[in-house]
Amino acid sequence: MTDSELLLDPHWAWLFSPLVTARPLRPQLDRGLTRIGEYLDCQVELLRDAHRRGDASAAELIRACLPVDQPLTREAAREAIARDHRYADWVEALAHADDSVDGGFEAACDAIQWGDVDALEALLDGRPELVQARSPFPHRAMLLHHVAANGIEVERQLQTPCNAVEIMRLLLERGAEPDAVCDAYSGRDTTLGLLVSSAHPAAAGVQAALAEELCRGGARVDGLDDDGAPLWTAISFGYTGAAEALARCGARADNVVFAAALGRLADVCGYFDADGRLASARAASAERLGLYGPPLEPGRLVDYALIYAALHGRRDVVPFLLDKQPDLTFTEPLFHNTAAGAAKWAGDDAIVALLAAAQR
16 A cells, blocks of 8 residues: 555455455366366366456456456466466466365355355255365365455455355354464465455455454464464454454454554553653564564554554544654555555545644
């Protein structure tokens, strides 16, 4: 994000596009096993046909997986499908051509995406082991991970159903491991981490409720390493409701950035001594910016706190932090936002005005 807009790589733009309600571009499988090579070949042709028809789902997949304006030749379609499944390219995909796709698992993923509780329940009744199964594709996501609609195939992320909490509850009741990891991004991606950075549950209005359901089901609210990674993720991606849900579930707000982003002015004040200096002691959660982020310089904590207070609309915290002489030109590393850029992106005119006055 710049001072006036969110700057997105073209491969990320689809995350913020309107919901797509057409059924996704996948072959119809029986409930047995199919070779991955056959599955991908069929999907390539489905994509090409859908593209010729101007299908919105095809457009989303192509936009996410190919360079902008690249013609959709058969070779390009193969590359798009390979990348969609998280292979590096078609050559890598072909190396797994003899692996198997489980039609029952894929049907369960469909039921999750489209909110078909009855179908999912029937599948789990017939094959209870599906709740512990994993996708054969490189992200290795389990059914519970699919509820987060993040880090999996584009066509699996087209929308989140309004009854996603019911879907998650069913999976947890049937034995889904709340903190199981997959390889979506880091190799240690939990459902909670994927969820609180996911646009689709947020757009559906269920992100916070899903986070609370997952924590009730046993997910570690402070992350696998007890370092506040889920809260960092929700805060840095701008999902205020998700951050507040994690706090309600007991996430520790044990550094000045967390306290500022959550709007806890009294706690923010408590991090400064009588001379107005930030206390030198730091919790583990203040060592780096979340699971993937860089180490945090102790001298930049006030700058980070101001940026995220601005992003989350904390109008009482921002003036307090402005008195601490922050660097208003400093940008956070995820979206390259200054405090002013964060406030503009969030649409908070009052904070935009405060920051503009401070820059004069």
